[in-house]
Amino acid sequence: MIISTNMSERLTSAASDAWAWWAETHNEKDEWARGILTVSSLALLVIWYTWSTLHSKSRKPHNLRYPPGPRGLPLVGHLPFLDPQLHTYFANLATTYGPIYKLNLGSKLTVVVTSSSLAKEILRDHDVTFANHDVPSVARVAYGGSDVLWSQYGPEWRMLRRVCVREMLNNASLDAVYALRKREVKRMVNDIHRRTGELVNLREEMFLTIQNVITSMAWGGGGGDEERIARLGTEFREVVGEIIELLGKPNVSDFFPSLSRFDLQGLVRDMKVLFLRFDQVFDAIIEERLRSMEGGGGGGAECKDFLKTLLQLKDEGEAGKVVFTMKHLKALLLDMVMGGTDTTANALEWAMAELMNKPETMTKAQEELDVVVGKNCKVEESHLPKLQYLQAVVKEVLRLRPGVPLMVPHCPTISCNIGGYLIPKGAKVFLNTWAIHRDPSIWDNPLDFNPERFLNKTTYDYTGNDFNYLPFGSGRRICAGIPMAERMLMYGLATLLHLFDWELPKGSKLDLEEKFGIVLKKATPLIVSPTPRSPNAISLYF
Numbered sequence: 001m002i003i004s005t006n007m008s009e010r011l012t013s014a015a016s017d018a019w020a021w022w023a024e025t026h027n028e029k030d031e032w033a034r035g036i037l038t039v040s041s042l043a044l045l046v047i048w049y050t051w052s053t054l055h056s057k058s059r060k061p062h063n064l065r066y067p068p069g070p071r072g073l074p075l076v077g078h079l080p081f082l083d084p085q086l087h088t089y090f091a092n093l094a095t096t097y098g099p100i101y102k103l104n105l106g107s108k109l110t111v112v113v114t115s116s117s118l119a120k121e122i123l124r125d126h127d128v129t130f131a132n133h134d135v136p137s138v139a140r141v142a143y144g145g146s147d148v149l150w151s152q153y154g155p156e157w158r159m160l161r162r163v164c165v166r167e168m169l170n171n172a173s174l175d176a177v178y179a180l181r182k183r184e185v186k187r188m189v190n191d192i193h194r195r196t197g198e199l200v201n202l203r204e205e206m207f208l209t210i211q212n213v214i215t216s217m218a219w220g221g222g223g224g225d226e227e228r229i230a231r232l233g234t235e236f237r238e239v240v241g242e243i244i245e246l247l248g249k250p251n252v253s254d255f256f257p258s259l260s261r262f263d264l265q266g267l268v269r270d271m272k273v274l275f276l277r278f279d280q281v282f283d284a285i286i287e288e289r290l291r292s293m294e295g296g297g298g299g300g301a302e303c304k305d306f307l308k309t310l311l312q313l314k315d316e317g318e319a320g321k322v323v324f325t326m327k328h329l330k331a332l333l334l335d336m337v338m339g340g341t342d343t344t345a346n347a348l349e350w351a352m353a354e355l356m357n358k359p360e361t362m363t364k365a366q367e368e369l370d371v372v373v374g375k376n377c378k379v380e381e382s383h384l385p386k387l388q389y390l391q392a393v394v395k396e397v398l399r400l401r402p403g404v405p406l407m408v409p410h411c412p413t414i415s416c417n418i419g420g421y422l423i424p425k426g427a428k429v430f431l432n433t434w435a436i437h438r439d440p441s442i443w444d445n446p447l448d449f450n451p452e453r454f455l456n457k458t459t460y461d462y463t464g465n466d467f468n469y470l471p472f473g474s475g476r477r478i479c480a481g482i483p484m485a486e487r488m489l490m491y492g493l494a495t496l497l498h499l500f501d502w503e504l505p506k507g508s509k510l511d512l513e514e515k516f517g518i519v520l521k522k523a524t525p526l527i528v529s530p531t532p533r534s535p536n537a538i539s540l541y542f
């Protein structure tokens, strides 16, 4: 305090000394100088005023106002008031502030959108402006953010997205790795069957199965020392689990970007350590494959997997275009595992929980399977398009429990007008799909789990063209893994329902509470007891 008082006194006295001569001029030369100074000062003032007005107009198109929102505290803004259940907290704030509102979270301006018409303005009318995701500090550590999820919209992202969709996540490429999905589903059936009459933690079972399905498709096609690859796979899964946990931690650097270089919580440092481990495991998996390819085994693969496809693409690129490097290869495979596992496994757990909560719905789905697949037969992916009721079940699960309830936050590259309000460049924009999917002006009895609402309707699909239903997002950054997610969800659910009946542990009550995270989870894991429905059908998996 003393220091600042002294300082201000010194500054005031220095300023008055400097300007004293202006008032005290007596000769002609000084008058002339004073005239020039006055005119230049006025000119500068006019220039400054014009510039700042124009500048603020370019930042604030049409002199728009920011959206309404709670005031918050100095410096930290609304941070201390946030509730961990962010999706419901944001939905409640919308009842006070309307379908678009702003919050200052630290120094970061955050905008929350809770209506389908505004989601459409953002994702369709201003799609290029909002084509970037808001990248958390820790995400930049992994391959410098050179992956599909976090890279900036531009040539690198376009190249990566093209490789993803053309080489891995389209129907033909997924057909080519069907044998690998079958192998993992068979493992799951055997594991569950072994535990008949016991309690099964379905969350763990689903997570492991989906992770195995994805890593199998990624590099499990065979070739090289299989035992070593399996060991590396286990280590890989452990590190990925830790990386996902770290990504979900709130980070001061993201709320106060100017402090990010200090990494106050040490999260970036932790991520660097984890990531180094991850990269070493990945290098070992790739080396093993390259060695077997050099040995003339063509990768020895009984089935072409994504690693083999991507190794063949590496270093390719047309003149003047971004070249697909080893860094991109690793980043893409990491995206598959990170983007696909938690989302799909949780959707499966929710599906089973909702069906157990409405046994008549589960019976309908099982009856359909008995007709389409046959009670004593094996579910194949070729049955999936004929399972109309099950498709409606999956759509309803993704409506009521959208996997990514606030989507991946988007970030406008220029300031723009959304719903008559200013969204400034660099703001973090959440789209609350969870709330849109429960909006009573769109959905009848929105809180009811009712697959019938999707039956015989062609309007709602996963393309993101209907802004009332956005489980996978919409526009340029729409989920790149929709065909894969759809297959894994349908195939997994069909198999679980066709082969087993499910019961809760005696005396327990089903808990459908939610727990917010980047991925929406059930607050408690689903613990259930399986009983085989048809021994003949199960024997086909041994």
Ligand code: HEM
Pocket: 148, 149, 150, 161, 335, 336, 337, 339, 340, 341, 343, 344, 347, 402, 403, 404, 407, 408, 409, 471, 472, 473, 474, 476, 477, 478, 479, 480, 481, 482, 484, 485
């Ligand atoms: C039920 C399962 C899934 C759900 C609910 C889901 C949902 C989403 C959502 C909401 C986004 C963000 C869209 C946006 O920002 O506008 C997204 C992005 C993404 N998803 Fe998925 N996803 C699922 C499964 C998968 C799978 C299986 C994969 C790949 C194997 C995958 C890969 C990706 C990638 C790479 C992106 C980033 C796309 C980009 O930025 O261009 N997802 N997903």
